[in-house]
Amino acid sequence: MREIIHSTRDSIHLSKGSQPYQRSSKLQGRISMHHIYDLRSLEAEYQLPSVRSLTMTYLVDNLYSASNNPAFELSRLISAPLEAFNTLQVAVPTFNDDGDTIHHTRCTGPELFRKREQRSDWVFVRCRKARKAKSQEALDGRVPARLNVLFKLPDLHANTSYHLAHVLLLSIIGCPTPDGPEGIVRVGLPIRSHVVAVADKEGMAHLVPVNPEELYLVNNRIDVHTWNDIHNGN
Amino acid sequence: MMNAWIPLALLPIPPKRLDKISGYPVDAQELDALQVTHEIISSILSPLCNVSDVTSQSGIEMVCCDEKVRNCIPMLCGWLADHMENIIIHGISSNRCPICIAPPDQFGELSNASYAIRLHPTYAAAFHHSDIHILNSHGVKNINNALWHIPIEPHEIVRLDILHVLLLGMLVHLMKWVQEFLDHVGRLTIFDHIWSRLLPFPGFSRLNKAYRSVRQCQGKEMRNLCYVLLAAFAAALSRTSDTPAMASRHKVLCHNAILCVQYLTDFILMAQYQVHTHSTIESMKDYLRDFHAYKDVFLRFQASKAVKAAAKEASRDLREDHSQLLTSDKPQGKTSSKHRKLTQELRLETEELVHDFLTTGANYNFPKMHLISHFTDQISKYGSLPQYSTEICKASHKPLKDAYRRSNHLNAIPQIIRTYTRVHGFSMREKNLEQ
Numbered sequence: 001m002r003e004i005i006h007s008t009r010d011s012i013h014l015s016k017g018s019q020p021y022q023r024s025s026k027l028q029g030r031i032s033m034h035h036i037y038d039l040r041s042l043e044a045e046y047q048l049p050s051v052r053s054l055t056m057t058y059l060v061d062n063l064y065s066a067s068n069n070p071a072f073e074l075s076r077l078i079s080a081p082l083e084a085f086n087t088l089q090v091a092v093p094t095f096n097d098d099g100d101t102i103h104h105t106r107c108t109g110p111e112l113f114r115k116r117e118q119r120s121d122w123v124f125v126r127c128r129k130a131r132k133a134k135s136q137e138a139l140d141g142r143v144p145a146r147l148n149v150l151f152k153l154p155d156l157h158a159n160t161s162y163h164l165a166h167v168l169l170l171s172i173i174g175c176p177t178p179d180g181p182e183g184i185v186r187v188g189l190p191i192r193s194h195v196v197a198v199a200d201k202e203g204m205a206h207l208v209p210v211n212p213e214e215l216y217l218v219n220n221r222i223d224v225h226t227w228n229d230i231h232n233g234n
Numbered sequence: 235m236m237n238a239w240i241p242l243a244l245l246p247i248p249p250k251r252l253d254k255i256s257g258y259p260v261d262a263q264e265l266d267a268l269q270v271t272h273e274i275i276s277s278i279l280s281p282l283c284n285v286s287d288v289t290s291q292s293g294i295e296m297v298c299c300d301e302k303v304r305n306c307i308p309m310l311c312g313w314l315a316d317h318m319e320n321i322i323i324h325g326i327s328s329n330r331c332p333i334c335i336a337p338p339d340q341f342g343e344l345s346n347a348s349y350a351i352r353l354h355p356t357y358a359a360a361f362h363h364s365d366i367h368i369l370n371s372h373g374v375k376n377i378n379n380a381l382w383h384i385p386i387e388p389h390e391i392v393r394l395d396i397l398h399v400l401l402l403g404m405l406v407h408l409m410k411w412v413q414e415f416l417d418h419v420g421r422l423t424i425f426d427h428i429w430s431r432l433l434p435f436p437g438f439s440r441l442n443k444a445y446r447s448v449r450q451c452q453g454k455e456m457r458n459l460c461y462v463l464l465a466a467f468a469a470a471l472s473r474t475s476d477t478p479a480m481a482s483r484h485k486v487l488c489h490n491a492i493l494c495v496q497y498l499t500d501f502i503l504m505a506q507y508q509v510h511t512h513s514t515i516e517s518m519k520d521y522l523r524d525f526h527a528y529k530d531v532f533l534r535f536q537a538s539k540a541v542k543a544a545a546k547e548a549s550r551d552l553r554e555d556h557s558q559l560l561t562s563d564k565p566q567g568k569t570s571s572k573h574r575k576l577t578q579e580l581r582l583e584t585e586e587l588v589h590d591f592l593t594t595g596a597n598y599n600f601p602k603m604h605l606i607s608h609f610t611d612q613i614s615k616y617g618s619l620p621q622y623s624t625e626i627c628k629a630s631h632k633p634l635k636d637a638y639r640r641s642n643h644l645n646a647i648p649q650i651i652r653t654y655t656r657v658h659g660f661s662m663r664e665k666n667l668e669q
Contacts, residue, residue: 102436103436182492205436206433
């Protein structure tokens with residue numbers, strides 16, 4: 001499509017570089033604490049050996065860099081009991097600003113979703129400034145990622161909790177802006193594992209596999225909202 | 235919303251297959267049946283004939299839903315119908331446009347200059363003077379049209395229908411072309427594989443089967459399909475891991491086919507916008523122009539069954555000739571590479587012959603291909619089109635069907651009307667009490 005029709009809600013169509021609209025999100029579907037009670041058990045249950053180290057990296061980068069004794073605080077937090085969830089509810093504003101569309105993104109791990117299949121949905125993750133310029137440029141600063149684990153890490157001393165997710169971030173293949181006869185961005189290998197804040201997720205992504213597990217097309221025509229978000233500024 | 239729709243009448247439907255009666259040809263029977271339908275419509279709309287003259291400002295006093303009496307001037311502003319219903323209402327041939335006088339053999343092309351709109355006063359005069367020539371030249375049936383007696387311009391009540399023209403019309407055609415194209419380039423199985431494994435998304439229902447294994451798609455399924463068609467089609471043509479490499483002559487075709495699908499799906503998606511600006515309308519015009527520029531890539535799939543059969547026979551004959559040529563070619567002592575080259579040349583020749591056969595007899599001259607050219611004008615005049623979609627009318631049929639179900643099925647019409655009126659009256663009363 002050549003033109004973007006602007007929604008009545010100004011904040012979701014900000015120019016490049018400005019802050020994105022803050023979507024409210026909510027963790028749902030708590031997994032029984034008999035199975036998962038800390039990061040080690042989470043790693044074992046979901047067969048993701050990197051969760052613990054990536055969580056530490058995330059905490060160091062984002063929270064404890066200014067602390068007096070970061071090593072002590074980290075070890076305390078890493079060994080703390082946690083809660084795991086299988087659903088993230090993200091409220092995405094509707095195009096005509098008459099409410100929100102709720103995106104239920106699932107990551108069921110080894111369990112089946114409604115006794116049918118394992119779910120590990122694709123989501124859009126907002127890229128921070130530290131990432132490479134190509135990711136910033138493509139898809140209006142968002143990268144599709146597979147949602148593996150959702151968990152809540154409580155910090156009893158600070159009387160707060162961190163809502164985190166383990167994701168597999170895909171890379172942009174070829175041109176970072178919609179390209180080719182079909183005008184679609186391609187994503188695929190290499191995949192990078194990350195632990196990110198739940199607040200960085202911006203709803204579901206719809207990917208169509210070209211070569212499964214290697215190359216995907218980001219379906220930008222799945223709804224008007226995705227279309228506008230992807231083409232904003234491109 | 236549903237209570238804003240009030241049924242005025244249950245129209246009788248003439249039988250689809252008429253009995254052959256000696257001295258009373260089928261054409262005359264059809265014309266008489268159409269005349270009866272128009273008499274009924276005329277009877278229903280007769281209250282509008284006297285009061286809907288805006289210039290006289292006469293009007294009639296009506297009790298509104300807030301129980302206040304107001305002077306109202308009821309007008310016929312639009313008639314939501316699919317193409318065949320429009321044909322009946324406007325009294326024209328089925329291969330004609332109810333809005334303009336575009337000739338049927340030009341429906342497949344996008345005209346730079348728009349065709350003249352239908353002038354029903356001229357047709358009314360021609361009918362009264364029995365001037366069959368004018369009526370026939372514009373595809374108008376020789377009947378006394380009910381719309382001629384109401385102070386409106388009949389072409390202005392036409393509202394193009396997203397459901398029947400786009401979703402169940404053009405999109406169904408596009409899917410047929412896409413399926414045949416994928417079969418032609420050997421990617422249909424991959425497309426089916428991708429199609430049946432698409433992931434769910436809010437507002438998009440998952441498709442569990444391959445498209446070709448679905449017997450009938452309804453409006454909701456077709457709307458769903460529009461969201462994913464381009465990506466699935468592009469993915470099927472791009473896939474390389476488990477498929478043989480595509481022939482170079484097919485690559486150009488694939489490029490054009492993707493562009494054609496892109497322009498039409500974008501047009502359909504944009505036509506469903508609830509809000510439009512000048513730029514979106516201009517974009518729609520551009521998409522339509524570009525779709526027409528690239529649509530010839532699917533032309534061979536528009537060939538009729540007879541043309542396809544003829545092409546098949548011609549290719550079979552040519553292949554027999556080629557096989558004789560190849561068997562006679564071997565004893566001449568040619569090398570295997572030369573023989574392979576000759577085989578390839580002959581295969582290409584056969585393909586070209588089939589292509590020529592199929593494209594010569596094919597065209598895009600069907601009404602819906604022409605009707606989409608009126609979409610942008612309609613949006614400019616009357617606003618976004620989803621509000622005029624017949625989906626709303628179809629949903630309004632449900633209470634009537636329920637009323638039929640509740641009747642004893644003997645002389646059901648009065649019972650349907652009574653039940654429906656009671657249910658509707660109660661629901662309106664409830665709404666007023668809520669306020």
